[in-house]
Amino acid sequence: MDWLERMNRAMDYIELNLAGEIELSEVARRACCSSHQFQRMFSFITDVTLAEYIRRRRLTLAALELQNSETARVGYPHQATSKLVEWSSKFTAKKPD
Structure with a gap:
């Protein structure tokens, strides 16, 4: 699975859970990386923090x-x-x- 597919799986989780609780650990798990790695990758790609995006x-x-x-x-x-x-x-x- 490439990084784009992993990021899409994480984004799907975020979009499905916008009205509820979003767990960083679950977002990172879906992207097959650590929470820290995901936050860094997300910020690098989007130029905004994950919390701000949500x-x-x-x-x-x-x-x-x-x-x-x-x-x-x-x-x-x-x-x-x-x-x-x-x-x-x-x-x-x-x-x-």
């Missing part, structure tokens, strides 16, 4: 959910805002300041 992907999903929500379509921005806080908490494990 955070950005989760925020992108939250934005897409908000954009596609019924409340946003029918003009209830205050409900849409509360949904944004809910999704931000769900996808980033932190409430926005």
Whole structure:
């Protein structure tokens, strides 16, 4: 298995688990390397840390959910805002300041 195939297996795991817990050890296992090696390889290839990539992907999903929500379509921005806080908490494990 070449490095590209290993990286794709790791990325598949990340994408499938964006709404839940992502274990670095499992990501690295799927890429057939140590956690340290995976983080270095990932940062080298993407020019962003794994944690930052996951955070950005989760925020992108939250934005897409908000954009596609019924409340946003029918003009209830205050409900849409509360949904944004809910999704931000769900996808980033932190409430926005």
